[in-house]
Amino acid sequence: xxxxxxxxxxxAALALLAGLAPVTGASADTLRYATIGEPPSLDVHMGTATIxxxxxxxxxxxxxxxxxxxxxxPLLASGxxxxxxxxxxxxxxxxxxxxxxxxxxxxxxVVASLKRWGEHGARGKLLMANAVSVEATGPxxxxxxxxxxxxxxxxxxxFPNGGPVIYPSEIVTAAGGDPIASENYVxxxxxxxxxxxxxxxxxxxxxDDYVGVDAPxxxxxxxxxxxxxxxxxxxxxxxxxxVSGVQAGDYDYAEFISGDLYGVLKDxxxxxxxxxxxxxxxxxxxxxxxxxLADNFELRRAIHTALNKEEALRVSVGEEALWKANGSFYPExxxxxTEAGTEAYSVGDPEKxxxxxxxxxxxxxPIKLLVSTNYKTHFDQATxxxxxxxxxxxxxxxxxxxWATLLKKRxxxxxxxxxxxxxxxxxxxxxxxALNDSYPGWWATPExxxxxxxxxxxxxxxxxxxxxxxxxxxxxxxxxTIKVGDVYSYNIASPSLxxxxxxxxxxxxxxxISK
Amino acid sequence: xxxxxxxxxxxxIATLVAASIVIFIFxxxxxxxxxxxxxxxxxxxxxxxxxxxxxxLDRPLYVQYFYWAGNVLQGDLGTSxxxxxxxxxxxxxxxxxxxxxxxxxxxWIVALGVPVGVLAAIRQGTWVDQGLxxxxxxxxxxxxxxxxxxxxxxxxxxxxxxxxxxYPSIFEDGGLSNLRYLLLPSLTLAAPNAALIxxxxxxxxxxxxxxxxxxxxxxxxxxxxxxxxxxxxxxALLAVVSAxxxxxAALISEAVVTETVFALPGIGRMVVQSILRRDYPVIQGVILxxxxxxxxxxxxxxxSYRYLDPRVDxx
Numbered sequence: 001x002x003x004x005x006x007x008x009x010x011x012a013a014l015a016l017l018a019g020l021a022p023v024t025g026a027s028a029d030t031l032r033y034a035t036i037g038e039p040p041s042l043d044v045h046m047g048t049a050t051i052x053x054x055x056x057x058x059x060x061x062x063x064x065x066x067x068x069x070x071x072x073x074p075l076l077a078s079g080x081x082x083x084x085x086x087x088x089x090x091x092x093x094x095x096x097x098x099x100x101x102x103x104x105x106x107x108x109x110v111v112a113s114l115k116r117w118g119e120h121g122a123r124g125k126l127l128m129a130n131a132v133s134v135e136a137t138g139p140x141x142x143x144x145x146x147x148x149x150x151x152x153x154x155x156x157x158x159f160p161n162g163g164p165v166i167y168p169s170e171i172v173t174a175a176g177g178d179p180i181a182s183e184n185y186v187x188x189x190x191x192x193x194x195x196x197x198x199x200x201x202x203x204x205x206x207x208d209d210y211v212g213v214d215a216p217x218x219x220x221x222x223x224x225x226x227x228x229x230x231x232x233x234x235x236x237x238x239x240x241x242x243v244s245g246v247q248a249g250d251y252d253y254a255e256f257i258s259g260d261l262y263g264v265l266k267d268x269x270x271x272x273x274x275x276x277x278x279x280x281x282x283x284x285x286x287x288x289x290x291x292x293l294a295d296n297f298e299l300r301r302a303i304h305t306a307l308n309k310e311e312a313l314r315v316s317v318g319e320e321a322l323w324k325a326n327g328s329f330y331p332e333x334x335x336x337x338t339e340a341g342t343e344a345y346s347v348g349d350p351e352k353x354x355x356x357x358x359x360x361x362x363x364x365x366p367i368k369l370l371v372s373t374n375y376k377t378h379f380d381q382a383t384x385x386x387x388x389x390x391x392x393x394x395x396x397x398x399x400x401x402x403w404a405t406l407l408k409k410r411x412x413x414x415x416x417x418x419x420x421x422x423x424x425x426x427x428x429x430x431x432x433x434a435l436n437d438s439y440p441g442w443w444a445t446p447e448x449x450x451x452x453x454x455x456x457x458x459x460x461x462x463x464x465x466x467x468x469x470x471x472x473x474x475x476x477x478x479x480x481t482i483k484v485g486d487v488y489s490y491n492i493a494s495p496s497l498x499x500x501x502x503x504x505x506x507x508x509x510x511x512x513i514s515k
Numbered sequence: 516x517x518x519x520x521x522x523x524x525x526x527x528i529a530t531l532v533a534a535s536i537v538i539f540i541f542x543x544x545x546x547x548x549x550x551x552x553x554x555x556x557x558x559x560x561x562x563x564x565x566x567x568x569x570x571x572l573d574r575p576l577y578v579q580y581f582y583w584a585g586n587v588l589q590g591d592l593g594t595s596x597x598x599x600x601x602x603x604x605x606x607x608x609x610x611x612x613x614x615x616x617x618x619x620x621x622x623w624i625v626a627l628g629v630p631v632g633v634l635a636a637i638r639q640g641t642w643v644d645q646g647l648x649x650x651x652x653x654x655x656x657x658x659x660x661x662x663x664x665x666x667x668x669x670x671x672x673x674x675x676x677x678x679x680x681x682y683p684s685i686f687e688d689g690g691l692s693n694l695r696y697l698l699l700p701s702l703t704l705a706a707p708n709a710a711l712i713x714x715x716x717x718x719x720x721x722x723x724x725x726x727x728x729x730x731x732x733x734x735x736x737x738x739x740x741x742x743x744x745x746x747x748x749x750x751a752l753l754a755v756v757s758a759x760x761x762x763x764a765a766l767i768s769e770a771v772v773t774e775t776v777f778a779l780p781g782i783g784r785m786v787v788q789s790i791l792r793r794d795y796p797v798i799q800g801v802i803l804x805x806x807x808x809x810x811x812x813x814x815x816x817x818x819s820y821r822y823l824d825p826r827v828d829x830x
Contacts, residue, residue: 034778040553040597040792047554120565122558177565179553181599198598198605199780199788200681236680236778240664245679245778248671374791404547404793411551411560438559 029229031497031510034236034245034254038198043180045113045121045172048162050424054255054507055233057220058204059100060165060187063091063110064158065220068505070334070427072158073221075213076105076166076188086149086459093140098209099168100192107136112169114144120177122162125438126430127153151459155428160220161507190226190511202233217512224511227499231510246271246492252515253508255491259318262490271492277503278425279324279331282316282381282484283434284369285421285441289413292365300479301344302356303367303418306392307385308348313485316380324486329432329472331486335461336429338469341476345483353392366397370410370419374403378420381484410440422487425506429468430456434481443480516821523817527810534806535587535799539580542798549596549793570596572795583799592803593796595789602800609782609801612682616704616773616781617766619697623705624712624762629755631709632716637743639721648717651710663703663776670699680778700777704770708762715758719751726750753823760816764809 039052044060064072074080080091097105111134118128128134132145146153157164171184185193190212191204206226215222234251236242242254243261247270257265266273286293286300293300310325317323327345330336347353367389371382379400386396399416401409409415419440426432435452437444451474455467475481491508493500499513550563550572567573571582583593592602635647671679682696683689723729724747732746733739771783782801789797 038597038788120562122554125559177562178569179566179599196598197608197780198595198600199609199785234681234778237784238660238664238776238778241667241680241776241778244664244667244672248667248675248679250671250679250681402547402791404549404552404791405545407551408546408548411563 029515031228031231031253031513031515032251033231033233033510034242034251035233036235036242036256037237038202038235041179042182042185042193042196042202043175044160044163044165045117045124046162046179048122050161050507051233053161054509055202055204056165057160057189057507057509058191058231058511059185059189059193060160060167061189062158062160062163062165063093064154065160066155066158066427066505067221068219070219070505072154072427073215073218075158075221076110080154082459084145086151086153087146089144089146089153090137091142091144093142094211094213095140097188097211099188100186100207101168102209103168105166105188106139107142109169110142110166111136112172113166114142114164116167116172116175117164121164123156123159123431124164126436127156148453148457149459150456151464152428152430152456155430159427159431161424190224191231194230199235201235203230204233205230219505220509226511227514228510243271243492246494249494252494252497253491253510254493255508257490257492259322262319262322265492269495272495272497272500274491274493274500274508275503276425276489276491276506278506279326279486279488280422280424281329281486282312282377282420282422284381284385284482284484285410285419285434286443286480286482287413287417287441288444288480289442291413291417292362292367293417296360297478298360299357299362301477302353302360302362302392303389303394304344304476304479304482305347305356306350306353306389306394307346307482308388309346309483309485311348311388312381312384313487315384316377317487322488322490324488326486327476327483329429329475329483336465336468338465338472340469341473344476346485348388350388350392353389353394357392357394362394364393364395366395367417368399368415369396370399370401370406370416372403372406372420373400375422377487378422382420413442427506429471434475435471441480443478445478447474447478448480516818520814520818523814527814530810531803531806535584535803536580538799538802538806539583540576542795543576543579545790545793547793549795552792553597583796587803592800595797596794597792598794598797602796605785605797606782606800606804609780609785610804611684611686612774612779613767613770613781613783615685615694616697616700616770616779617763619694619701620704620708620766621759621763623701624709625759627705628709628712629716632713632755633720633743633748635713635717636720636724636747639717644717647713651713654706654710655714657706659703659707659772660776662706663700663773666699666703667777680776682777682779696777697779700770700773700779703776704766704773708766712755712758712762716751716755719754720747723747723751750824753820756819756823757816760812760819764805764812767808768805 035051039049039055041047042052042056044052044056061076063075063077065075067073076093076097077091078094080089082089093107099105114134117124118131127150130147132147134144137143168186171180171186182196190207190210192207194203194205196202206229212223217223236245239258243257245251246254265271288294313323313325325346327342328337328339369382371378373379382398386398389396410419423433433439434443451467451471455464455471458464497513497515550567554562586593594601595605631647635644638644667679670677677699678696683693685691685693729746732742768783770781771787774781774784786798786801
């Protein structure tokens with residue numbers, strides 16, 4: 001007994017000593033991605049978490065995908081024809097596309113997936129609320145009939161975050177409104193689900209029977225070639241550990257690195273900066289349903305006039321290369337960029353704001369600002385704004401909670417007057433949360449409805465751009481939400497990763513990447 | 516002894532029932548809702564309510580409690596809302612990391628805290644004592660996350676000797692050599708705890724050294740080494756062993772900062788993540804297991820007194 005114990009201990013010591021060699025990682029062909037956390041679910045229909053979209057896009061595919069100019073290109077679809085002034089959309093599917101379970105993709109799968117997405121999906125109502133029918137009109141043909149033309153239909157079908165990815169029909173039919181269980185994460189993407197071990201990792205492996213688009217890779221569109229055997233998404237909550245992990249070679253890629261490290265890391269040869277090509281932007285929503293701001297647009301404009309966005313961005317982000325005080329909801333150069341209304345973006349004049357608030361009948365009633373501590377930038381921005389508003393005589397009371405509490409409270413109109421959140425880059429303005437009438441804030445004025453109808457009622461890009469320009473001006477006039485500014489987050493990668501490019505389109509993707 | 520163990524077990528069960536009620540109520544009193552976390556930004560109130568009904572979260576709290584408690588009695592701690600996996604499986608997965616981390620940390624604590632504490636006591640008042648006490652104070656004062664990040668920076672990022680983070684199971688590829696993933700975290704966790712054990716050992720040694728029987732032993736001409744080991748240390752360890760028990764239990768439940776810094780899949784980090792997501796079954800299950808652990812360790816420590824000090828009467 002004593003001998004066996006001694007043998008065991010000496011074995012453990014030898015094994016430990018053997019391990020004191022430089023760390024090389026589990027497998028040379030596994031790409032290790034250090035994430036900030038874990039997704040709430042990988043059922044892409046049901047949630048809008050960024051991490052779920054980042055992981056999910058490798059497994060699940062949509063009918064269309066955005067190219068590098070954010071133009072939707074066919075992915076599972078091969079093309080489409082529009083009839084009845086755009087009310088009827090007939091999409092043809094690529095043939096021979098295989099699901100990870102070996103089944104061939106057909107129109108039945110697309111119909112079942114679109115129906116579930118429309119009924120239960122996080123963003124499904126945006127398009128499918130106006131759907132009269134969606135039917136398989138051939139083994140590889142799907143017909144979607146809308147009550148009104150929707151110029152953004154292709155963008156909605158191409159956006160994978162909370163979007164209409166295509167699952168096998170039997171899986172979506174069985175799941176209904178319940179989240180799909182991990183054993184049923186079956187898609188058509190270049191990687192397939194292997195395992196999700198809570199707190200450890202989500203692992204995807206190369207799908208050998210993947211049938212991709214026969215076109216060069218361009219953004220999320222075109223060919224999707226898996227060049228590594230597996231991708232492991234590992235939750236590493238501490239940013240310092242994520243950085244050290246890439247420097248040590250334990251991870252190949254790490255996301256959401258803090259702005260204060262940018263100055264050091266951009267000159268560090270052991271890592272490569274991978275900037276986000278699409279800014280995220282902070283938003284401060286106003287309660288349009290209840291409270292002192294509900295229909296007092298003049299008071300909202302007074303609040304907006306008091307704010308100096310540069311100050312908030314400098315405090316919350318720091319490094320000037322990583323933010324831009326841009327009033328447009330899209331960055332310069334984007335097809336949706338417009339300066340309409342932006343003269344009111346960052347006035348920062350407390351005296352003028354005070355006079356406007358008085359004229360709006362503001363009597364010093366406390367304004368409840370709901371903010372979460374989970375996102376440091378939210379809290380910093382709210383703190384700066386609270387002080388700026390105090391200078392203008394506007395009495396703001398910060399209600400500081402954690403993110404889960406904020407999500408629940410903001411659904412209750414009596415709990416808040418303003419709340420701070422952020423918004424990812426979206427390829428089409430229709431996906432902006434402020435344009436969704438049921439999103440907390442509940443902005444639903446007749447002026448908005450008229451412009452939204454003009455925006456979605458045509459496929460003519462010029463008309464849509466003009467309508468968006470008017471919508472942005474209306475946002476500055478009625479102030480349902482206040483844009484803080486553009487923040488360019490960044491990730492870091494091992495210099496040994498090949499094919500990464502300089503920036504991400506929206507979320508980093510790892511087809512076409514080797515190590 | 517048997518009567519004592521039975522009595523204590525009965526008290527432990529009553530404590531467990533009371534703890535389960537408190538845990539359940541407090542967790543559900545926290546504002547926030549897992550459904551909103553799951554469905555994200557754009558879910559409609561109808562979608563939220565539909566999922567809440569499907570997960571049974573719309574039922575009265577007492578109904579949810581009795582349903583949960585009934586399942587616990589059958590060994591079923593429920594299913595994670597997010598992972599859709601049994602809580603027992605999640606705890607089992609995290610327990611390996613947490614228990615091994617606690618064990619390796621205890622090795623450091625015992626190996627460093629006790630001998631150095633003894634050394635400080637027998638060199639009381641000298642520069643050795645003052646130096647060691649100063650180091651102990653420093654280690655107890657430095658924040659754990661700071662120690663962890665610097666150990667990663669030096670031993671992983673610069674020297675490349677040890678992994679920076681993570682922990683693959685010893686039952687996976689790598690086997691026992693995967694324990695190297697726990698070296699830096701265990702040192703981090705051991706630093707403040709070893710310092711406390713050092714100070715406790717020193718203080719306890721000095722207390723015992725003032726006892727009459729120690730003076731008698733010295734006057735009988737027994738060698739100083741034997742006096743220290745046989746007469747002082749053995750009796751001084753009584754207080755230290757009691758601290759070991761609670762330190763071990765605390766290492767399981769309080770390792771959350773270390774587990775976060777080193778991205779270890781332990782149960783401390785799991786429970787914090789679950790609180791942030793309001794994954795009620797996981798929070799309830801993990802805390803219940805930790806309460807059980809405390810109760811068992813408490814009982815074992817009490818029983819061990821009897822063997823360390825025959826004067827202790829458990830009855």
